[in-house]
Amino acid sequence: MVSEDEEQGSSPESDSPPPPPSPSPSQRPLLLNPAYAQCKSVIHDELRSFRVFLQWCALDHSTRAGRAASYAAFVALALLVPAAVSLSLRADAALSRDSASAITFNRVAQAPATGLAVISFATLAAFFRRLGGLRKLLFLDGALRDDTAFVRRGYARELDRAFRTLAALLLPSLCVEAAHKAVFFFCTVRVEPPAAVFPFATPLLLPWRAVALVATVASWVYRTGVFLLVCVLFCLTCELQILRFEGIYGMFDVESRPAAAEIFAEHRRIRTQLLATSHRYRVFIICCLVTITVSQLGALLVALSSRDAKSFSNTGDLLVGSAVQLSGFFMCLLGAARITHRAQRMVSIASQWHMSMESSMHHGKSSSPATTSASDDVDASSHVSGSSTTAVSQAEAGAPCSYRSRQALVTYLRHNGGGITLFGFTLDRGLLHTIFVFEMTLVLWILSKVVVL
Template identity: 55%
Template sequence: MEPSTNCGDVTMNCSISDVGHGDETNYFNSPLLLQPSYARSKSLLCDELRSFRISLRWCALDHSSCKGKFISYFMFVFLTVFVPLISSLSVSLQVPSSALTTDTTGFNLLVQFPESGLAFLGFLTLCCFFRRYGLRQLLFLDALQQDTTFVRRGYTRELDKAFRHLAFILLPSFFVEVAHKIIFFSTVKISLPYVSSGFPLNSIAFVLVLWSWVYRTGVFLLVCVLFRLTCELQILRLQGLHKMFDGCGSDAGDIFQEHVRIRKQLSVTSHRYRFFIIASLVVITVSQFVALLMVLASKSDKNFFNSGDLLVCSAVQLSGFFLCLLGAARITHRAQGMASVATRWHMNMTCATAGVEQGKVVLHNRDADVALDPHSSQSKFNESDTDDSSDIFISISTQHPTSNYQARQALVSYLQHNNRGITLFGYALDRGLLHTLFAFEFSLVMWILSKVVVLS
């Protein structure tokens, strides 16, 4: 991650970037990604990444200096390894039921391992990202100068609301976790060598355990949010590419170059996050099915005290992973639909070329074939009722010269063979792969249920 500047440098850089703007009010009201200072500033604290940088500091994930790295590694070891280990070994229940004691201890250990494992994956991923790319390059902000105003404004909005998705998952889970920990630490007794047990020790343990949970959960969800934000940028670019097919003014070569640029960034995104996605899938699958096996095999009653933490852990894991899968599936669906859009664009352009020679333009809709005079003032197009981008009608205008037929045909063939979005080692993360994962997970559930029924 780029080294941060001090307050004096920030003020100086911000003031320098304001020189040359006549209307200062309009300048500050315009989105930061559209301001001229964006092209020159690489590490301003007053830029659009300020919320990210502040969040990274509060999460002890600032790697912009040696001091920040030391604090980050220390807090990771302390909150991910030391606190869960000590809290698990020092807890003793003040209840007579041995079965309840065994179930609570087992469920607690089952929660600690996947939470620390996912936090380790998230921390390792973030460390690699900050060391190799930096925050701006990680979010493809340096390449936004080549995009249209539509894409830059849309990405600015996505940056502003990026942490809402993290808050929607973290805050409800946090309140449930607080309620569970209050009940838990009011029932258990913390025993440490050379330290007297009592209310102060339980209160300190309560704060440390809750702090550890927030840190581990936040690190995992932060990587999920970064991945989804990257997917949203590519979705905006695909929407901009779709607009290039509207009408016949776009050249096939320009569309090809734009798609090659998007395809390259999709490939880079897939390579960056594929280890995190696959490793998270393995950790979540193992933890969920071990938890299912333990819950079904346990003979005691299940309640909020002994299994509430397990419920919160499972909800956070699945929510974060589904956030990644949803972003990847959406962008892959968009990328696969480009071939259909290009095919209809090629068909309409070809029909327009033939229609101009005969004095009319032939438009093909999915509901009816309409023959219209290009000079008629009563020509209207019916809008489709679906939200799918592949069903959007493409209008034809005879005001622009048409592209070469061979170039359009080559573009269609290229898009048909390069229509994959996010990939995992060559496999497109689309609906087909999601169906395969669901079938695999469902088979494991049925296998565990059969084992439990046989053992019972």
């Protein structure tokens, strides 16, 4: 009779060789290592939509040829085309009684659009020259690997939402702008290229109205797209920091008893990236604020001083341009204010956490001595109480977050609670209220001057 051991030894499973050991994380290929999943993306590119947009708008600075094409497109679409079209416009009372005022409004609207395009293109060129690409600009290269899965998933959603926001701002405005330009060039003004620029051109050689329409719409898409792209990139960077603050809020949990050193290290990393973001975008925000303020006040002054009737054909440029500029700029201001108030909220949460930890420790200290029965003698009860008190004191001494470390963390957060700053001024709701009051004062001053005159 064959024993059970012999049967097991003769089974096919025992004859098969043992499975090979799984490779260690250090021996895995880099493409299969989870640590590099967010650093190098081969199959799924999180920034594919942005890269396609950069290529279509001739803003790809990854190669030398792309950089040369980008500068050439900027000079042609942002500077030469608006200047050539403005010089080619002629008033024609036979087409429209408001032809002269339409040309004036068009030139007033073209100046701020070109100025914001110059500021935005210079900002993007500086980013690509110093940082090398979008990944370092958006903190996707290396920095995102230290975050939790919650932050990475949320940032992936914000990337898709940011491109949809860019399309939602650009496409409706493009439709309105194209309709206005069609009415403007074919029903309001006459287009005659200046002889100094086109000495060989005559009105019968080419359909100059159609050429001016296509060139103007292409120039408007380029200038507006560059400006909105920088605004969306800034808001996307702010959303990443908001997700990180929401992640650090979860670290203030009394049950988990986190170490103050871990919270301090995480907040310091976020604080470093906030300072980098402030230094990168402060010139852009201030220049946009000055440009938009001057352009809006100038447009208001020109519109109030003109006695012609206001209609879509002559003031459509001011309407579309103002809507796009204010939408992009206020999107930047609101994003900066949100991240600033998330940073300031950290002090309140840390103070509540400090108080909860301290009260829980005092509650544990008061209830830690074991209650003994009345039949126990005095020596035994004192021995139990002394041993319990010693255990509590040892637990406090070995606790990951002591009173001094928590108090030091709260003090640090109280003095480092700022978010996005502009040369030392924190961009929060108080600064937004100041900007609003300043703009309203200038508007009222211009209205008073116009009414008096």
